[in-house]
Amino acid sequence: MVSGGAAVTDRVPVIALEAVRFDYEAMHMRFDLTADAGEMIAVIGPSGAGKSTLLNLIAGFEPALSGTLRLAGRNHTRTAPAARPVTTLFQEMNLFPHLSVGRNVGLGIDPRLRLSAADIEQVAAALARVGLAGKQDRLPGQLSGGERQRAALARSLVRDRPILLLDEPFAALDPPLRRQMVRLVRELQAERTLTVLLVTHQLDELAGMDPRTLFVDDGRITADDRLSHLAAEHPVPAVAGFFASASRPA
């Protein structure tokens, strides 16, 4: 099992990818990246460029062909997803539809769902923290889309892993709710010193922030800078083109 997060000092990067390669159909990807504890990083770029693959490599859903992947100071290039200090939120299907919200969160404590009284209290506290107090007996189908993603965030709290990967989890929500969810993520990140990678297509989610931003294009990270720097006249044509089209009214 992994704990990791607390033992790591600020000097060791929480995420370190060195020449991590992966092939998807005809695309050859290669990623180099370091991220420190408590960093909030946005990941942007055109569709099919490899943003999700980058997250899947870190989470262990896709195996790296070569290179080294270190997480929280340990080599995780070949470890199983459950052994990694990582929690992932997908765009949807983050909850099992046949299990109550409380049991979905409880899976983050014990995959066999043998929960002690203390565990159940912990689940209730996590749900309260994300604004779902008292909703542990609801089924996912009885919640709104935003509430389902809050429940998934509650599970990430009880799992207590230092890395949180968000693969467009708020894309299906309307803009005010999206911004509200990103604010919640920022609060949790600050409380727990999480390292967060957020893949997004909707730059309005990041309004009022100026996070470090990775521009992924054709299987590489082609730009890595503050969002405001990328959005200004950027020397890489693909980046400039991306922002030009993103800022056009829909």
Place this chain on the structure above:
Amino acid sequence: MTARSAVALWAPGLSVAAGLLLLIGVALGALLSIESGSTAVAPLMGLIRDDYVWAVLRFALVQASLSALLSVGLAIPAARALSRRPDLPGRWVIVRLMGLPMVIPVIVGTFGIIAVYGRGGWVNDGLAALGLPFRIDLYGLQGILIAHVFFNLPFATRILLQGWAGIPAESWRLAEQLGLRGVPLFRQVEWPMLRQVLPGLAGLVFLICFTSFAIVLMVGGGPPNATLEVAIYQALRFDFDLVRVSALSLLQVAVCLAVVLALAAISRPMPVDLGLDRPICRHDGGALHSRVIDALAIGFALLILIPPLLALGIDAAGGPWARTLSDPGLWAAVGRSVSVALASGALALALGLGIILTSRAVKIRLRRRGLAEALESMGIVAFVLPPLVLGAGLFVLLRGVADVFAIGLGLVVVVNALMGLPFVIRIVGPAADRALATQGRLADSLGMAGLSRFRLVDWPVLRRPIGLGLALATALSIGDFSVIALFGTQDTQTLPMLLYRLMGAYRLDQAAIVGLVLITLCLTFFLVIERGVGGRRRD
């Protein structure tokens, strides 16, 4: 809507529906009015008094329940194993093989089973060669179960494979990240899918086995080991006991109707898709015990599936080819089978298109989904009135007016067409709906109508499913041995009937050759029609 376009919308579907309802009405009416002229009392009284009828019903229910339980129960581990081993060597061959029993004639598969498990079959020869004192007896419940599992285990496996492929990738990833393995993985990810798919699948297999005819006739071992279908055949062909025929038929319709209604209430429609199979992302099969379990599951399915096919080929290879193939009776039977099959395939397609053209317009233009589904459900009339019931009804109806044996092949065409109809509707219907939904407005705005519209707008997208539906309906009819048993005579025998007679006369080497000819004919017509009508795949 103008009066003319309203006629064009409603006419095809309503005329087919009216024709089907008329057929059902007269067939059931004829059965109900036996002996008593106009009342339904006599057969129902006969039913209550007849112990034999109840014994048959009890056996059929037990047999069908066990068949469904075994077929589906064994298909679960087999499908699970295939779904989590996308890189298994020869996997695509195994999945293709599993599709074979859908197009192999029942009577040929049963021949293979007898060649393996029968009195002089491989298993008993093997036991004798080993000097062991016991023999297995195929005939009876055990034989029926083996044959039903042979046909339905592969079918169930393929349906379940689609279920596994339908589990969202996120669920597997989530489970992997949370560390769900073994029992928890099965409970949280796989069981919820199974709970949705299993009732409909088990119900369908139950219905297939409950109305099974050729298998039970050949390996059932005699009364009261029968299905109602077999009992109807015996009562009509040997005893000519029309009251009993009527009682058995009404009971058959009642049980089938109950099962069909229950299925409609509990299940969602299953796709009939002969090509399928997309790999799923999971990485939990590495441990030794899961390798062993998967190997056993796949191995057992292949052990059931392959030997009968092999036995047929080996028996045929050593048979008297010259004598069998030079028999003009064989080629006359081939000619009859092919003519009947082409006619019933074309009729099934025509009936199916009639229903589909109206139901899709009702669904998409008038937005009356319920009405459209009611119309489409007319297509499963063969599930409620299985071939022998329909055949018996037509027999009783026409016996006073015509020589039923002389027009027998015509009746076979009609009954076989009704059996192919559900496949046509299930395969062509969804594509036809899609075509109208996506291109309907454009074609309307250009003023396209009638045949030229069908040729230019619908045909290009529908020819693939139409080819598959027509191919399946035709192949099923070539190999069918059900209602022909009622109407067939020496002069009108089809290839499956010839095969049955050769087996009855213990000319098994000749029967094997005829079986091989029959399989070849089925597969050839299936492929030629699918490719010829459907066009080449444009991948």
